[in-house]
Amino acid sequence: MDSHPNEQTAIDSLYRISSLVSDTEEPKEALRLILDEIISVLKPSSASISLINPDTKGLELEASYGLPEDWNNLELALGQGITGWTALHGRALIVGDVRQEPRYISVRPSVRSEMAVPMEDQGMVIGVVNVDSEQINAFDDSALKILTLLTNEATRVVSRLWMIKQLRTKANQLESLVDMSQQLVGELDRDELMKTLTRQARQLMDCHSSALFLLGGDGRELQLHSFVNASGMVDETLTLSLEDSALAASIHRRKQIEIHDLAFTEENDFHRIIRREGLVSMLASPIIFGEEVIGVIIAYTDQSHRFNNDEKNVFTTLAGVGAIAIQNARHYSRIFASEESLRRNEKLTTLGMLAAEIAHEIRNPLTVIKLLFDSLDLQFPNGDPRHTDIQVIGEKLNQLEEIVERVLSFGRTREGMHTRHDLSGLINDTLKLVRLKLHQQKIDIQFSAPAKRILVDVNKGQILQVMLNLVLNATQAMPDGGRIEIRADADASAAHLTIADNGSGIPEAIQADIFESFLTDRPDGTGLGLSISKRILRDHRGNIELSHSSPAGSTFHLWLPLSKL
The missing domain is CATH 3.30.565.10 (Histidine kinase-like ATPase, C-terminal domain)
Known part of the structure; x- marks a missing residue:
């Protein structure tokens, strides 16, 4: 091959790589087009671009040319092979004869020389660009300078595209949060509200599953209210002691917690669900309203994952919105009870006013009857049964008068509270x-x-x-x-x-x-x-x-x- 690429060809490729910022929106597509440009300039027999996975810290193949299909899922640890060494040390490397290089991992038996350049963004290595040749000493310093130049421009482009994608993701998350907030605040049924909150947590975080636990009245237990996976709401009943769960830290410290490997953390009854669902990592945010901890909302992944700051912030916001919505539902429930109580009070007031009205209407004829009875001055001998009857009638008339007066006095007392x-x-x-x-x-x-x-x-x-x-x-x-x-x-x-x-x-x-x-x-x-x-x-x-x-x-x-x- 020609080890001295045409400078004009390199400049043209450099220009096309820089134009990718406006020509495509997807970083993965940009990487494939960048690799095409590198191949057109250096004409290697095989080439690849690998990026460091922030969760696993391993190198994952993102774009390749001329490599066996079974290498597409290859993941190299930092320091492993020529690519891993370049990523670990952040230095470019030319290997004239891979057969004499102990760090080399054979990809194709026909490869004889290799060149690798780190992709650095703001002083941090994010990946590595590799080119291979079937000739010994196929690459020189001139080729390395060109690959370094193309790689630096490629890194700048990919970083810009990632930033644009992150901004677009943030905008979508913000829009989703606004929509979710409106939906949550409009939901008045407390039970359905918390199920909706759990579903929206999974949707917002784009994770394997999500769960919502409520803190028990004694503050010592967490009760699983809702669990959602890709299939929908899962019917689960579970109570966890705070002493036996990593979630206790989120409740007691009132802070978000992140766990990368649940298998070595949760050893309670929830471990059954962890194994069944294949859960690996989690992010938990406490649901707090004022000074009261209501519970905790959790996002689960089925792969090892380190949640970035954006994910943590948006999840914290969702938990805050959920707390407000839950408290609103509580208030609405109390208003329902108050309205029902008012209706009962209205009926009691109605009954009281009717009683007062009846008492008022009874008092006049009762007064007449009592006066007429007293004016009769009925006298019977002590042995006559009618003597007892007259006494009883007089006592009952007095009793009725007292009852009427009590009812009217009660009504006047309430009316006087102005x-x-x-x-x-x-x-x-x-x-x-x-x-x-x-x-x-x-x-x-x-x-x-x-x-x-x-x-x-x-x-x-x-x-x-x-x-x-x-x-x-x-x-x-x-x-x-x-x-x-x-x-x-x-x-x-x-x-x-x-x-x-x-x-x-x-x-x-x-x-x-x-x-x-x-x-x-x-x-x-x-x-x-x-x-x-x-x-x-x-x-x-x-x-x-x-x-x-x-x-x-x-x-x-x-x-x-x-x-x-």
Whole structure:
């Protein structure tokens, strides 16, 4: 072969290699094209480009020419063979006769000479370029200079392409994180949320499998909640003692941990799954909200792998998003419970008000009966059974009067618990109670607090009950979603509140009587909500009215006296 390549040919190849940055996006494809250029300049009988695997620290063949097919999966350790020696020491090497070189590993029996140049990026060897010849002393210093020049340019190109690919990967990961965050925050079922988080961890990390463990109430155990592999969700039930698991470090130190070889670390019940799935390395991030450790999310690989900083950062971010989503689901669950409790309280309040109303209605006739009975002045001899009957009747009338008075006194006590509140604050408190229901029914709330505070002296619980009843009535008129608009203002003497919806409206036939007790057009309604609301507002020296209602929606207007400053 010609050991003195044409300089113009080398320059042309150098230019084509440098152009690969804009001609291709894949580093692996660029390596193949670079090797083609090296072959065209130096015309070796065989050639290869090998890169150092950061996980195994071995040299893996990335592109080759003229080598046997069984060498495609060859992995050399650093220092092994001419290629390994060049990678280990970071120095170029020419071997004139490989038969006299003890470091040489035979690739093809016909090879007689070899030349190797390290690929260095920012002072670090990342790979080696090799060329072989079937002639003795086929390469000289001139050929080495050209190969070094081409290799340096090739390294620069490949490094740029790797950087571009990493940036593109980061952009995709960021986009995925945003999408995942929206999906997680929108998931309200806590159990399904954690399964979704586990699936997304595997997808984001592009790993063999992922798992989510929850920390037990006593803080001593981890319970496997979800395990996902390529086939989907795996049904596994497992509880680990923190004392027997490497995950304890992540929980106790509240830091991410990385394990390269699980086989020599985990010796508990989870080892069964490790062997079955062929798991080798893992990255575990604690799921922390505030000061509370909720659990740990884990990414598993089926090959030895060292997670880079980008992978660690994106996994930490996912764990943080998951913690917020889990906490949101907890809050939503509590809101559900609060709403149910409010409904029960509403029923109890309804019952109490009905009892008070009945007691009030009973007291008048009872007073008349007692007066008339006393005026009869019935006297019977002590031995007459009727004498005992008269005593019993008198005692029972007194007992009934005491019961009525207790019921009325109880009602008056609750009604007297008035404190000063800002009307906007009462509205916001009401909306907090129903925000989950509004979210689920896709109902948009429009409320802007007025510029000035509107102060009223009210029983907060009762006024919240009125507002809650009006908002819930509006939601029931909009089963397929809609809009509720709330407006608050004041004049010289009263605070005004308007609640409008774009629901189906109230049937015209019952509009005039909607504040009457037990009137309802819903199968599951009691017909007491608006009646009680009107009674509460009247007890507060205010009132409520239906401004208008049509198939396009309904509007209620209520008012309360302003606080006397």
